[in-house]
Amino acid sequence: MEAESGVVEGLAVLKSDGSVLYSTGLAGDQRVRSLMADKAWMASARHHRLQSLTLDRRSYSVLVTPMRGAELIVFSALTGQAVLEFLGSVDFAYDILEHLLTDPFDAMTVVDGEARVAYVSPVHERFFGLSRGEANGRPVREVIENTRLDKIVATGLPEVGEIQHMRGSERVVSRVPIRRDGRIVGAVGRVMFKGPQQVEALARRVNALENEVRFYKREAAALRTRSYGLDELIGESPAMQRLKSELTKIAPLSIPVLIHGESGTGKELVAHALHRLSPRRDATHVMVNAAALPATLVESELFGYEPGAFTGADRKGRKGKFEQAAGGTIFLDEIGDMPMEVQAKLLRVLQDHMVERIGGDRPYQVDFRLVTATNRNLQDLVGQGQFRLDLYYRISPISIEVPPLRRRIDDIPQLVAHFLKEVAGRHGYPVPEVEESALAYLMEQAWPGNIRQLRHEVERAFVFAENGRISADTFVGHSDSFVPPVVPPEERGLLPRRGESLKSNLGRVEAELVREALVRHKGNKKRVAEELGISRSYLYKLLDEGMRL
Ligand SMILES: Nc1ncnc2c1ncn2[C@@H]1O[C@H](COP(=O)(O)OP(=O)(O)OP(=O)(O)O)[C@@H](O)[C@H]1O
Incomplete structure (x- = not known):
């Protein structure tokens, strides 16, 4: 019959000269004695x-413990293959076990099949203010707050990497049932004390990721029912107000609209707003990047194909973009970059709204509203023979100009607040505070990349914000994408304003010039004073007087 693992099968006490003082059980066996x-x-x-010992095809562990003037040798039955291998392969198996039990960063609690404490490692005892062995034999629930080791014994289900609140701090714990011959004989709980900062950092990261997932889920849900109305178009500057009022008037009509504006000004948002504000808002808004359409694929992409129309085609056939936009809006972005052959094909559809699938035998009517956008000057392209005049007329009965950011710098504070809220929300962080100096600095820039560039700069500043604050330095120190301001003087408020007193006009111009010089010299007041030909004390006086810099 197989012995039960761990059962002591023999004992011997050796004197310091090696002679046997006492032996019993297996230790009395002649072979063991020799x-x-x-x-x-x-x-x-x-x-x-x-270490391990094999005798008559049975395995034993042999533990040698020094005593005063003697040695105790304990022979125990060993059935676990893994333990045997471990003892057989590792010279310092004993030291490993010792380490596991005393590791100050990885504490352990063992309970028996009745969920009574069998063992608590020393570091854990200290953590709970227990004296050595004090908890042994007590129900684990009495000893460790929020423990679940009793549940593990009851259910046999492990819990790995859980967070447990203990004595005012959060710990990462793992709890596993221990089985012998399929029967649960107890459970082991382990607590990671190692680098609580690392664990906290990990927990923070998980938290931030969870927030991010939540944000994207909300975004995805919002995208499905996206209002993309005027609310998404941030900005109340006169230029934006004009744009919004135009959109409200144009949106209800089914007439084609051409949106013109520099790159990154928000043309795509404007196109969405047009759709959402129109009676077509419940049907699809299909977006097509006209520049990316190769002439070879354009027909199948735009007009679709019938089943088996060509080799490699989807067996069921496919709807083209115009068909997908039926009842809704089709938005052709970058129309100025559309190849000439594609322009010809597009023109045919726009003439009568008739679409014919590849392999189809008759064209059919599709009801769509066409919105196009470009950052190129189409009239120039027509002049150069790169854009068809007839197509230009078709797509532009109404055209909207989206103003560049430099013509609406008063929108910058609102845009910055909007982007910061968005990026902070995405990462689960509080929204940083933005100092006046930062806004003033941003309002000085030329913004060739428009709102897209502003968005990137704000996201970057969010990363470099110090103590939750963003100052002009946050941008100056961490960005190389700013170009010197090219904002004309009349747009910077350097020109006199009628109806304003001489003193106030002079004060404003003075403030502008100082502000510009401060930005140019990255806040170096000595250089600013030199350049402007004023004393440093006068510069400080201006700054002290609270000039809006
Ligand atoms: N008024 C606005 N309010 C809030 N965000 C805006 C606004 N205008 C633009 N954006 C943001 O700026 C970025 C660029 O906008 P969008 O892609 O619409 O520009 P675009 O004019 O279509 O650029 P391109 O010509 O390069 O395609 C986007 O992240 C968009 O959300």
Whole structure:
């Protein structure tokens, strides 16, 4: 019959000269006695302290423990293959077990099958203010707050990497049931004390990721029912107000609209707003990047194809973009970059709204509203023979100009607040505070990349914000994408304003010039004073007087 693992099968006490003082059980076996008399075997056993021994095809662990003036040798039955291998392969198996039990960063609690404490590692005892062995034999629920080891024993289900609140701090714990011959004999709980900062950092990261997932889920939900109305178009500057009022008037009509504006000004948002404000808002808004359409694919993309129209085609056939936009809006972005052959094909559809699938036998009517956008000057392209005049007329009965950011710098504070809120929300951080100096600095820039560039700069500043504050330095120090301001003087408020007193006009111009110089010299007041030909004390006086810089 197989012995039960761990059961003591023999004991021996050796005197310091190696002679046997007492032996019982397996230790009395003649073969074992001769092993104990063998100096080399005993030296190895002493060295390992814990090692395996096979006798009559049964395995035992041999533990050698020094006593005063003698040695105790304990022989226990060993059935676990993994433990045998471990003892057989590792010279310092004993030291590993010792380490596991005393590791100050990885504490352990063992409970028996009744969820009573069998063992608490020393570091854990200290953590709970227990004296050595004090908890042994007590129900674990009485000893450790929020423990779930009793549940593990009851259910046999492990819980790995859970957060447990203990004595005022959060710890990462793992709890696993221990089985023998399929029966649950207890459970082990382990607590990671290692680098609480690392664990906290990990927890923060997980938290931030969860927030991010939540944000994207909200975004995705919002995208499905996206209002993309005027609310998404941030800005109340006169230029934006004009644009919004135009959109409200144009949106309800089914007439084609051409949106013109520099890159990054928000043309796509404007196109969405047109759709959402129109009676077509519940049908699809289909977006097509006209520049990316190769002439070879354009027909199948735009007009679709019938089943089996060509080799490699989807067996069921496919709807083209115009068909997908039926009842809704089709938005052709970058129309100025559309190849000439594609322009010809597009023109045919726009003439009568008739679409014919590849492989189809008759064209049919599709109801769509056409919105196009470009950052190029189409009239120039027509002049150069790169854009068809007839197509230009078709797409531009109404054209809207989206103003560049430099013509609406008063929108910058609102845009900055909007982007910061968005990026902070995405990462689960509080929204940083923006100092006046930062806004003033941003309002000085030329913004060739328009709102897209502003958005990137704000996201970058969010990363470099110090103590939750964003100052002009945050941008100056961390960005190389700013170009010197080219904003004309009349747009910077350098020109006199009628109806304003001489003093106030002079004050404003003075403030503008100082502000510009401060930005140019990255806040170096000595250079600013030199350049403007004023004393440093006068510069400080201006700054002290609270000039809006
Ligand atoms: N008024 C606005 N309010 C809030 N965000 C805006 C606004 N205008 C533009 N944006 C943002 O700026 C970025 C660029 O906008 P969009 O892609 O619409 O520009 P675009 O004019 O279509 O650029 P391109 O010509 O390069 O395609 C987007 O992230 C958009 O959300």
